[in-house]
Amino acid sequence: MEQPIDRKTFLQDAVKYGAGAAVGAGVLGMFVSGVSHAGTKDVVWPYPYAVLDPERVRIKGHDTYYSGGCCYGAFHAIIDELRTVVGEPYISMPTQIMYYGSGGGAGWGTLCGAANGAAAFLSLVLTQARSTVLVNELFGWYTQTKFPTDTSNQLAVDSKYLQNKFATALPQNSCGSILCHVSVTEWCKAAAIPVGDAKRKERCARLTGDVAAYAVKLMNDEFQKKFSALYVVPASTTGCNTCHNSTGVQPEVAATMECTQCHPTAHKATKVGDTDAAGVAPESYRLSNSFPNPFNPSTTILFSIPKEESVTISIYDVHGRLVKHLVNSQPFNAGEYKSVWDGTTDAGTQVPAGTYFTRMQAGTYAATNKMVLVK
Secondary structure: OOOOOOHHHHHHHHHHHHHHHHHHHHHHHHHHHOOOOOOOOOOOOOOOOOOOOHHHHHHHHHHHHHHHOHHHHHHHHHHHHHHHHOOOOOOOOOHHHHHHHOOOOOOOOOEOHHHHHHHHHHHHHOOHHHHHHHHHHHHHHHHHOOEOOHHHHHHHHOOOOOOOOOOOOOOOEOOOOOEHHHHHHHHHHHHOOOOOOHHHHHHHHHHHHHHHHHHHHHHHHHHOOOOOOOOOOOHHHHHHHOOOOOOOOOOOOOOOOOOOOOOOOOOOOEEEEOOOOOOOOOOOOEEOOOEOOOEOOOEEEEEEEOOOEEEEEEEEEOOOOEEEEEEEEEEEOOEEEEEEEOOEOOOOOEOOOEEEEEEEEEOOEEEEEEEEEOO
16 A cells, blocks of 8 residues: 655655656667667768669558558558668668558548658658658649559559459549548449458558659659659639638638548539629629520529629529528629539439529628529
């Protein structure tokens, strides 16, 4: 049973243990600084780099996936090659620190683990400014690439992997997102393969090799002063960021990811222009008649606003019941916009033929137009 101690005894013990802790910290510092390692010196970040073979890394990334997951697989594949080509400090680096990133971070489905591990490598061998540039390029490439790539599929067909579980090409899919759960889900839907299937895991293994290989390619180009950024932010994302940024109409988003993956119906209106056909900016609010009218299966609705405003465009039936929100209290800059109604409700069901009304509200402005759906 623990005995209570008085304040004097506690302070005396604290001095004694504090002295011991200081000695321990000094010894630990020797190990951290490298002083206790004979013949070694302090390692200065960024770490040294030498040109690697992306194809060796691709195969190793695939195989290592099966022993530690995607994040570890990508990181270990590159670091293990650097152990051979460069030596220290990579020989003593525990690549197991990347175990956490499997499945988008302990299975949470956030940042793709392979991209996470590859980005960690780039941040290890580059200054912060340059790693940001190359990681951005890596992430952008990831969103637009069809995985598994033709190269990794062919390696499986040719039985070049050490763990060649499927000697066939797997279906390919470009997911448009750097998020694990989007990447995996979109591939599973496109391939008609459940997430727990062994082929889905093989897909992620091949993807791991692909991502690690591309990170090495980027770094080789950077090291040889040949790097040139190729990724261009999609127009859809650029359009969203005109409003949803630190200085926009709705300053609450801090991201450069593709928006429609998670917000496919956030806006059902696209900008036509800042000016009309005569080159004059809209001077007033306006809801134009839809066209075609009558229509089947869809009709286009034009509206304009002369200043930044929150806009709602709704469809009602002849009984005044809400059918669908095309735009639901969303902010827009001054300009002309168009929205398309496909004759469905908010629930996605098709409405019957008949008369419907488009209602626009922007600030104090309100207007209603009639349209007819024919079958």
